[in-house]
Amino acid sequence: MARIYSFPRKDKTRHTVLVVDQESGVRDALCDALIETGFNAFTVSSADEAARMLDRGVLAIDLVFCDTPMAGILDTAAFASWVKENKGGLPIIIASDDSDMAWAAEIIRKPYDVPLAVRRIRATLERHAQRTA
Secondary structure: OOEEOOOOOOOOOOOEEEEEOOOHHHHHHHHHHHHHOOOEEEEEOOHHHHHHHHHHOOOOOOEEEEEOOOOOOOOHHHHHHHHHHHOOOOOEEEEEOOOOOOOOOEEEEOOOOHHHHHHHHHHHHHHHHHHHO
């Protein structure tokens, strides 16, 4: 089940991050930190659910933060490939303890520090904005 953490109506400058992680405690900790630092956060517990949400296009997602490994029809690699094929330039950060992830555009090593993850998300969004400007 998807969970929305913050969507203030008047603030259209906030970036929205989709957090995909099977562990609710990890999702909650990251989302709380994102909200505290000025982001909107939207969470799902599987890559399958994330792909459905992105495909529907109900919310404007600016970045996907996805854990690995991920259970379901789509594993993390398949989900990252789906995002690349169907959502073009949408940035995706993969959290992994695997060093052999040549398919991933951006990786944060697990276990990660939540403030570090927030800084990486912000930096990735800034780089993405510069490339698309």
